Amino acid sequence: MSNRIPLIAGNWKMHKTGSQAGEAASQLKRLVEKATDVEVMIAPTHTALYQVVQALKGSAIALGAQNLYWEKQGAFTGEISSEMLVDAGCSHVIIGHSERRQFFGETDATVNRKIQAALSASLIPVFCIGETEAEREAGETFSVLDKQVHRHQRTGPGGSSVYPVTARNTVWEAVCQCRSHPLRRKCKTG
DSSP states (O other): OOOOOOEEEEEOTTOOOHHHHHHHHHHHHHHHTTOOSOEEEEEOOGGGHHHHHHHTTTSSOEEEESOOBSSSSSSOTTOOBHHHHHHHTOSEEEESOHHHHHHHOOOHHHHHHHHHHHHHTTOEEEEEEOOOHHHHHTTOHHHHHHHHHHHTOEEOGGGOEEOOEEEEOOHHHHHHHOTTSGGGGGOSOO
16 A cells, blocks of 8 residues: 555646735635645746745645746846745745646756756655657657656665656647647647
8 A cells, every 4th residue: 555645736837817826725725625635736827926825824735836947046037946936935846847848948857957956945846757749659658757757766865766746747738738729730639
């Protein structure tokens, strides 16, 4: 029997202003206040972190960020560091999301640097893994996922293996989920 506790994570992507996110977090707090045997985490936009952390006070809902940069500070316009996220109240951070890989050119190497930065700041990385549609159609899904998981495995105290929270998030599914997205035409499933 596993000792794992399921994590239900909500990535709010680029939706909701700060006030809208605060209100949504307040509603979620009321809805899940009696939930047991499960962890809940939400990741609003960076500009809504303050309002959401205020709304979540006194709840077990974890606050996550949608991304981070691996440097602690510097001339990296538009980026946010792990220390900034911790200071904002985050305990988790999504890393390697398929949209970041597809639209912003993230690679396994940059994802690895982000995981290291998160762990160094005691943030829990929510590490997204997934294959492209071409890899899926070629029957390479499990090979790709295996490589991604093992590439980002860490060694913990006493030499034990430590993995970040892992979420399956495929590029082809992300494209299929949004009917109005310009890449929708590439989807063969709908």
